[in-house]
Amino acid sequence: MSMKQTTFLPSINPAYSLSSHFERNSILKMAISSQYFSYTIFLLILQMLLPTILYASNDCRYTSIIAFGNSLTDTGNLKNIDSVFNITPPQYFFPPYGETFFLKPTGRCSDGRLIIDFLAKGLGLPLIPPYVGSKENGNKTELGQGVNYAVVGAYALNSSFHEARGVFNSLTNVSLGDELEWFKISLSSFCTSSSDCKQKIGHSLFLVGEIGGNDYNMELVAGKSIKQVKSFVPLVIDKITATVKELIELGGKIFVVPNLLPLECAPLDLTLFKSSDARMYDNTTGCLISINKIEEYHNQLLQRELHKIQKNYPKVNVIYADYYNAALQLYRSPKQFGFVQPLRACCGGGGPYNYNPSAVCGEPSSTVCAHPNTFVNWDEIHLTEAAYRMIYMSVFQGSYSIPRFSSLCHAITS
Template sequence: MMQKYLWIQIFVLLSSFSFSVETDYASIFSFGDSFSDTGNIVLIYGPARTDLVMTKPPYGMTFFDHPSGRLSDGRLIIDFIAEALGLPLLPPSFAANRSFEHGANFATAGGTALDRAFFVANNFTVMSPFNISLGDQLGWLDGMKPSLCGCKPGGCEGYFSESLFFVGELGWNDYSAVLLAGRGVDEARSLTPRVVGTIRAATQKLIDGGARTVFVSGITPMGCSSANLVLFAGSSEADYEPDTGCLRSLNLLSMEHNRQLRHALAQLGGARIIYGDFYTPLVELAATPRRFGEPRHSSDLRAN
């Protein structure tokens, strides 16, 4: 069910996005996790890793006709945004022999806001053996700057002023690292100020580097995720929201993250900052699936 929720969320997001941004961007630079990774994690692991699910059908089969490195059977939000702006689909930043004239995608599946060393030091479940946090992704951009804008008028500041920066859906994996370690929702929630502060600082760094439009998304309702509904199943009806069937405590965690993130972004200046609500459309679908052509089955929400 969560995959179906995601498609509704994509189209709701794009319907508002198309009316809220100009369409003359020369490039897009994207950061995040699996929601926007267009192949980096596959390239980082390399051909020796043959068990990655996104390298096999049915991934990629409904649009690309072959696995594309995306954790989707088709396109991602960042793909639809690029198409809406008349730009090519973003290549992963680790791709060889690719042009990054129109931007690059640094997002990597499993990416976190906080550095990997933090999770290791606190005995949380480490999501990846690689350093792929938001800070690492910003470092990759720094390393690419000489080839991106070394010869452009105004340097990187001039180039980036005509670019759209997308900071997508970070925080989910940070909280999952705590939850999967068995440390509980309260401890996961205690990280929210640190997670949000990291995203805010990264957004400010992009602005300081010349970005004039930055899209920053909140996180989806963690309590509606099919995997979380199984992994963290409640012991009583009170653990579930009566209108959605989603796990109450995890959705409250998502809402608190999004509340703090909106507040933090509102304090930034010097650029146009767009907040992407990835929460509300999915909760609306879970609560009223018939509005979107989906029958309501409690088993879909809690077990499948």
């Protein structure tokens, strides 16, 4: 993982700020207090009102998706950054990446589609384009049906925080704060006035994350202890929640904020932190127990802070997306979901988990499995399209979110 460090940070304009007031659909309240009220009349009134009630709950009303995050969500930003600045691209942008669905590399760190791609399809939207791609090709950035600001390798915290600790990112120096600034810059292209911005942003679904995984994993790989990494988890959570609050002030109304995926089940971590002590592994998954302590702490703090935001902004919907447990079930009961290889990477350079830092996926010396749809892990750190589809279904169609996303948007499809 000793790649030459790439530094990229577009010029940032002063923040574009808007005030935000959320106007919800009015909720019909009907009190039937008189004992003489006719039951027949009540049924007639209920019959007239029922279509309106059902319409309010079944209509998604999301006109676009605005996304922030890292490689779990990036649909081409880093690929386009490297192309614009003539930077040698990482292995993620070479075959066999993209082979399952797109039949070529697209900048997605998987064999095919990501969770955001399935979400867009489920909401009846096209695939969400990367921000850098549209901007650097000379096209005016339009909100349209969505914009994706996520970047492979992005931190939640500023890169300077990690660099001061002796940890350097070989992929990019982009952070969540930079992605938010890009969004603010885009507002002048999205809308013609403050009221126009509020209208458009208010009908968008904001996907904020997953983010934070790189902050933790790159520090672990650099040799930091579990205790050292846990010490800055509150800073990561503060950054995520501050971002959500700022987006609310800009006009956002609907937010999905995912927690972390199980890093302890990634071939990279399983290989680098392998142990001869069986007690270091979860006997139901085979994943590392120690790294789980970081994610458990992160996820608990995130859920608690999002609850506070929801309480302070009652007219906004903040949804905690439990990517962690949605993914963990794939490792615990792989056969139930059609997987035969829960921990081994589909694409890699050999070893117990098919991860070899000298022959990573995308390099000529690596090999790829014949059936990615039977694997959970695609490469050393990312999942297969099949796994992402299952996580999408569990979170956005099932019960792995608080509150349930499906209860707010019944019209979503697979």
